[in-house]
Amino acid sequence: MVLPNTVVDSSTQELLEAQSHVWNLTFSFINSMCLKSALELGIPDAIHKHNKPITISELADALSIPKSKSHALFRLMRVLVHSKVFAKAEEDAYALTGTSRLLLRDEPMSFTPFILTTTDPIAVGTYDSMTEWFRDECPTPFVTKYGRNVWEFGAHEARWNQLFNKGMTTDSELIGKILARECKHVFEGLETVVDVAGGRGALAKAVAAAFPGMKLVVLDLPQVVDGLQGFENVSFVSGDMFKYVPPADAVILKWILHDWSDEDCLRILENCKEATAAGSGKVIILDMVVDCEKQEHKAIETQLFFDMVMMVGLGGKERTEKEWANLFSMAGFQNYKITPLLGLRSVIEVFPR
Ligand SMILES: C[S@@+](CC[C@H](N)C(=O)[O-])C[C@H]1O[C@@H](n2cnc3c(N)ncnc32)[C@H](O)[C@@H]1O
Known part of the structure; x- marks a missing residue:
């Protein structure tokens, strides 16, 4: 009763x-x-x-x-x-x-690899070190826990490297399809594009399929692109975006700037500006714009979770529009346009003039 x-x-x-x-x-x-x-x-x-x-x-x-x-x-x-x-x-x-x-293994845009990456003990374990990190000198809790940053870790731990790249690839397949469907105008008129830190080329492949005349170069670290064969109008270059970005009409930065501090973002943006100086000069950023006032509770919570993932794993952050605008202006860009067409993320086009 x-x-x-x-x-x-x-x-x-x-x-x-x-x-x-x-x-x-x-x-x-x-x-x-x-x-x-x-x-x-x-x-x-x-x-x-x-x-x-x-x-x-x-x-x-x-x-x-x-x-x-x-x-x-x-x-x-x-x-x-x-x-x-x-x-x-x-x-x-x-x-x-x-x-x-979206969790079916054979679903072409399956979210499963991304979930298995972010819930892997390697990723979850970093949160154990968050408190210690607040008091130590390490750049991230990931470094406090594993003694090296996530990219150095990936270069030595094949299982993690594979898992991480697969998680990124499936997300880029989804975003690539949406971009090709909803944001064609962003790429119109571009003949050459570099996907900076473009992983294993999933996004470049989707853009290349939508624009067969366009030439795309995917730049990423050796552990990610070494051994990959280019296809049709897509080729791979192994390198360091802090040192060199190949010249092109425009560059894409998908899920890159949120990985890094403002100082590092400035170095990346300056290299992108130089690489595109002879072309349109456009930088196409695919990242979140945090808005704690306009969005509903769950959307904000998810963006704040992502911000923690960036802080704990990588030393980066999710940015508000004001923070993005400051960054662009410090890197010498004059203008930007935000198109919120990617769910919790946006397409941010940044122009030198
Ligand atoms: C969060 S992942 C995003 C990958 C891809 N843009 C995507 O969204 O699927 C970040 C990428 O940055 C690459 N990366 C990290 N440091 C780099 C560097 N110094 N130069 C080039 N790529 C780098 C990593 O290997 C990884 O592929």
Whole structure:
């Protein structure tokens, strides 16, 4: 029997609400860990393969989970339904949602590699060192924890390097498709473009497919591009963007400047300005513009999470429009245009005049 709610003193109510809030904050990581486990178990693919809503016992069979763990699987699914990763289609059967469709392994723009990178023990472990880092001299908690920065770490740890590059590639495939569909005007009239720190070329490939006459060069570190073959109008150059950016009409910086401090961004932007001096001079930045006033609570929270990822892992930051404008002006650019067409990110075109 459940007793009706009794009226409690308002200070008691406040205390209990505070406790509930603290519990929720404390256990927030469980959402990420349940999502990670669902991906590692292959739950989205199993539901997809089943072709109709799947019951717990069918799901357990499909995943070769013993009967003794069926109830645990039910409890995992209950959390994941609550976080809208899956939906309850019927009383006891589960279906994919728009979110879990993006987690299918064969989905060309699958988010799974990005999630597995950011929830990997290497990435999650850096947060253990955040407090220590506030008191030490290291540039990031990542360095406090692992003794070298994330790029040096990637050059030595093949598994992490592969995981990270795969995570970036799938994100660039998604953004590349959206850019080619929604932002063609950004690339119109450009004959040569360098994707600076362009990873394994996924974005360049999408832009190249949309503009067959354009020549694209992807510049990145040796551990990322060495051994990659160019294709059609895309070629790879291994190098250091702090030293040299090949000349072009325009350059792309996708998810680069948020990795770096203002001082480092200035060096990158100055190299990009020099590289494009003979062409349009345009720099195309794909990054977030943080707006704590205009956006809704969850969007802001996600941008602030990204800002922590940058601080803890890389020593960079997510910037407000004012911070972007300061950076552009310090690097000698006269003008910029923000097009918020990429969800939480924007296309920021920066012009020298
Ligand atoms: C966050 S990832 C973004 C990759 C790609 N632009 C994308 O969005 O898929 C940052 C990239 O910067 C590259 N990088 C880091 N330092 C670099 C440097 N000094 N010169 C060139 N590339 C660098 C990394 O190897 C990595 O591919």
